[in-house]
Amino acid sequence: MVKKSYDVIIVGAGLGGLKLAELLNNSKLNVLLIEKRSTIKTLTKNYFGTFLEYIQRWKLQKYLIYKCGWGFYTTRSQTFKKLKGKSLCVLEMNKWTRSLKLKCDKKTNIQIVKLKREKEQITLYDQKNHKYTAKLVVDCSGIAQTISTLLGIKKSKCDFLNYVFIMKNHKSKNRNEMFYFQDSNLTNCGGWFHTLENGKCLVGCAEFTGPNTLGKKELRKRLISYVKNFYPLNKYLKNAKIIEEFCMAGPTTTMHSSIVEDNYIAVGDAAGAGGPFIGDGFRMTFAMADSAYDTIKEVFKLNDFSKRALQIYSKKFNDEFGKWYKWSYLWRFMYLRYTTNKELNLFTEKLKKFNDQDYYDILVSKLTPKILIKLFTAKSFFLLIKNMFIFHILEPLKISKLPRRPIVLKK
């Protein structure tokens, strides 16, 4: 039976696990990185969009495919902002993973299936019943949330389902292009399009998961409908061919009840760290890996791995991101419940008048009350009240119904 003791065990070699392992190259700690896949040289997903300030913060310029603004399109309206100085950057992250030179012990094809909490340490068991013990276990297992599940922590739910096509032969006139498109008859979240290297492009759509979430098959049908009918996709993708397609869950966008416990920290999707509005988990995952590293240095100096000592980690995350989340959730809640296509078109009209900074703040889920007020015209406010009245009063009485996205796409 393999048994080894470590200072830190990182479970999961995705964005968060690899970033933390890279940072821990600078420490003298005895670290183990565990991954259930057969390799740590690639990620489950290669392309990520994130904003320029985060590329600069983590010196990721080498992996950048292109920089662009961000457009928001509906069937009737469109707006495109240049986001000067805050451009959206599309990165090829498998280049980054291949460039890493990690000093820690690495184990692939290992799946953690059992956990035992012992005095001042945690012991993990893999599928072959091998034991790995650590003073601190960092859950970087993404939406699997393996360690929190084994610890019985109330988990955040995974609240996106994505369907993605990689296509070739597209006719996008502008290579540096990324936009988000929306038609609430199709999905309750929307979709996105961007060009990739070697003349490929990526087109995807996503659902916020909820009681009436579309399944995988239906979501694929919606994506085909976007591709065929949605301007300008129908123009760009007229003769394009699907060369790859995948359906994925994620990211998680509601925080765990706790992201620290005795001898335990959660990072990235394993902590429910995505942004509530567009779910951009990349910057949160990297920021959490940074905070986890700072926290690890601190607690090893103190030789204290209790929940109380680890609280500095939650505070760091909350200071940088958490305080914006409540307004973003309020917006998402209202948007999912009461918005129809009509209001959505009004919303896009409104976005045209926003300056780059406000537009950027919306994209990064910094929905302050000031921005929420700006989003509402007198007309959209009236429509919201009307929709609330229909939803809460007329619908239960079966007098009228809000026009909702159909669960099965009509032919």
Ligand SMILES: Cc1cc2nc3c(=O)[nH]c(=O)nc-3n(C[C@H](O)[C@H](O)[C@H](O)COP(=O)(O)OP(=O)(O)OC[C@H]3O[C@@H](n4cnc5c(N)ncnc54)[C@H](O)[C@@H]3O)c2cc1C
């Ligand atoms: C289709 C799609 C598009 C996205 N696009 C973007 C985007 O453009 N920009 C952006 O910012 N974010 C995007 N996201 C979100 C982003 O991918 C995640 O937020 C981010 O990858 C989270 O990183 P992570 O390290 O927490 O988890 P992951 O990167 O998912 O890594 C988790 C790792 O843990 C491993 N693992 C799981 N269980 C175990 C176990 N029991 N034992 C050992 N290992 C285990 C997995 O194999 C995996 O390697 C997207 C997500 C999806 C699904």
